[in-house]
Amino acid sequence: MMKLLQQKEWSPYLAGTLLGLVYIVSIAVAGIIPGASGAFENIGGLIAQAIYPDLAKNTYFQFVMPPGITTAVMILLGIFIGAFVSAKLSGDFKLQVVSDPQWKRVFGAAVWKRWLVLFLGGILLEFGAGIAGGCTSGLAIGGGLFLAPSAFIFIAAMFISGIPTAWLMYRRKY
């Protein structure tokens, strides 16, 4: 058992089964569909309340995503801790500024480049998730397990734009 926990990487089928069980427990015990993106909006609302209260009074923050420390924020916090423990157990944990070997090979080791793409990509991720009503976890999986049409529209759209984006970035190396 310990050996399994210390493995650097599991088969995606094993890890996927674990996450599937997490979803079942979460829905069965508390009726929560786990998601990661909503937490940023809850926290964003809190920041808006602090520095620009008028903004926090708009329709979105009042009715769609109320600011506050919600269960979504706790899930996000748990994700950090869970991933940290997993990485520590397998000795996979390192602090790096540009961490990915594939990125370095294709785009070079320049820190600004990686961080800029990461920052802009992060904005797009959160913005897109906000419009769609969830991200890969909350909408694609959390909706897909009920066969909600929204989830499958989202997954399809994600690949429709993700594939050309990767192609444009990699070009000849695609």
Next chain:
Amino acid sequence: MFEMLFALIIGFGFGFALQKAGLGKYHKIVNVFRFTDLAVLKFMMTTLAVSMVGTFALNSLGIIALPAIPPTYVVGNLIGGLIFGVGMAGAGF
């Protein structure tokens, strides 16, 4: 209070599973769009299948009620997904 603590534990399992699948790594995510490593899809579809069977089995046995299902609004889901995909391929998350 129970709900908050419970959410923290759920998040823990969530982060643990994703890290073990290697999905904290940029190349794992972007390579699904290059068709060189389909781990993201294998992981997602396994999660879907397992959670689907478990949830509906418990529901059919009358043990649990289903929560509110994410609403469908085609244009929003579509445009949001398109923007999301660009970010996902760039950032790798």
